[in-house]
Amino acid sequence: MILKGNQRAGAADLATHLSNEYDNERIEIAQVRGTVADELHGAFAEIEAVASGTRCKEPLYSLAINPVAPISREQYFVAIDHIEDKLGLSGQPRAVVFHVKSGREHCHVVWSRIDLDTMKAIPLSHDRMRLRTCARELAHAYGLTLPAGLAEDRGDARFERNRDVTFAEKAMAEASGITPEQRRADITTLFRSSDSAESFRAGLERSGYVLAQGERRAYVVVDRAGHVHALARQIDGVRTKDVKSRLADLPAERLPTVEQAKTQQRARQSAVDERLREKARARGAKSAADLKAKQEARRRRTIDGRRQALEVTHRAERLSLSAAHKAEEGHLFNVIAGKVFALFERVPALRSVIAHLRSNPAIDAAERHRQEDEALDRRHERESKAIDRRAAALDKIEARERRGLIRDLVKQTRVDDIQRQAKTEQREREARETAHDITTAKPSHEQRGAADERRARMQERLTQARQKPAGPHRGRPGWE
DSSP states (O other): OEEEEEEEOOHHHHHHHHTOSSSOSEEEEEEEESSSOSSHHHHHHHHHHHHTTSSOSOOEEEEEEEOSSOOOHHHHHHHHHHHHHHHTOTTOOEEEEEEEETTEEEEEEEEEOEETTTTEEOOOTTHHHHHHHHHHHHHHHHTOOOOTTOOSSGGGOOSOOOOOOOHHHHHHHHHHSOOHHHHHHHHHHHHHHOSSHHHHHHHHHHTTOEEEEOSSSSEEEEOTTOOEEETGGGSTTOOHHHHHHHTTTSOGGGSOBHHHHHHHHHHHHHHHHHHHHHHHHHHTHHHHHHHHHHHIIIIIHHHHHHHHHHHHHHHHHHHHHHHHHHHHHTSHHHHHHHHHHHHHHTSHHHHTTSHHHHTOTTTOHHHHHHHHHHHHHHHHHHHHHHHHHHHHHHHHHHHHHHHHHHHHHHHHHHHHHHHHHHHHHHHHHHHHHHHHHHHHOOOOHHHHHHHHHHHHHHHHHHHHHHHSOOSTTTTSTTOO
């Protein structure tokens, strides 16, 4: 079982990410606990609003649970409660969301870190070590195999520690279309195949990277999307001092700064990305129409149906309350009480005496009716705002899904262009090699022998022709 957790802010963005159905085959909001709202955007907004009364900048704790084998929902919730207790988040508001992606189910849990009793954030120091312990305990309890790097104890850690992909690296990969593994492999290959610092820099330029001087590190690379990466961390099996030694002939002062490299990459990629986006739009017209139809059918109609049903309910409740008030106003006691209060209102000396009686809803029906009308209006307003909030959240989700579609289309178009360019270069290289072979290839032994034989026969015919005299009687019998 793989557990990845982090403290974070950005409640609306996290809710949109967890509700994105384009990147997932299926989404299920299994639980929303401890908040008034029963959907992610509203629940996380409540948590963020509570955190505004504290100094906490990251009020959420997000956890991803990826079991190596399918487990039941009961096992999921037992594991969530166990992790919650270990992290010290017991009883905190939380949301549990299940995703199915590429045929595999995984779970996301988001807790509020704000303790309402003390209005302070719950400290989560050494949370990664606690998650590692929980992963070992849950794997042992459920009979799951441990992934690499999670041995039963420190003395049995015979697995090679994998380099985890962080959420930031994942976001960078989505923006640039290059996975961290692919980026490291490309830069490692260029570093090992180059024979000088200048050839390595030129190779990075050809591959779409810019070598720049970092603010805290000597050398960094800036990819097509303008993301900055420490050079030493992109080369497998090489230490920082080895990189500095290799690039000693290319000091950092001669390289562009990070901002200059970003500007250079933006200028380089603007035309390319616009061309790719146009091709992606043309290619993905049907996909965009299918996505829009899916969004309209599955969620927009649901929101519109809820809005219409809520409006019908509100009208029915308003009519029912008005009818009840009308019927109550016709009662004899209420008619007499109203006339008495009206009479007393005319006498200034008695007006202050009966003021508290007029404000008592148990005595004055008109005051009770006013309070009931206001309460109904407030409830209707809350329910209408809840529907509007869900519609606004749906706008964000659909915008994220459209960006995901464009991202995938652009990525696929970029891959197709790269493959097409590689095939063209391969054909050109094969043509050059063939032309070179034709012009410089040496004839074989049999070919040389046949050519020598042809030259010998031609030489023999020339010799015979020179020995025979020329004249008008040549070739006639008895001419000699």
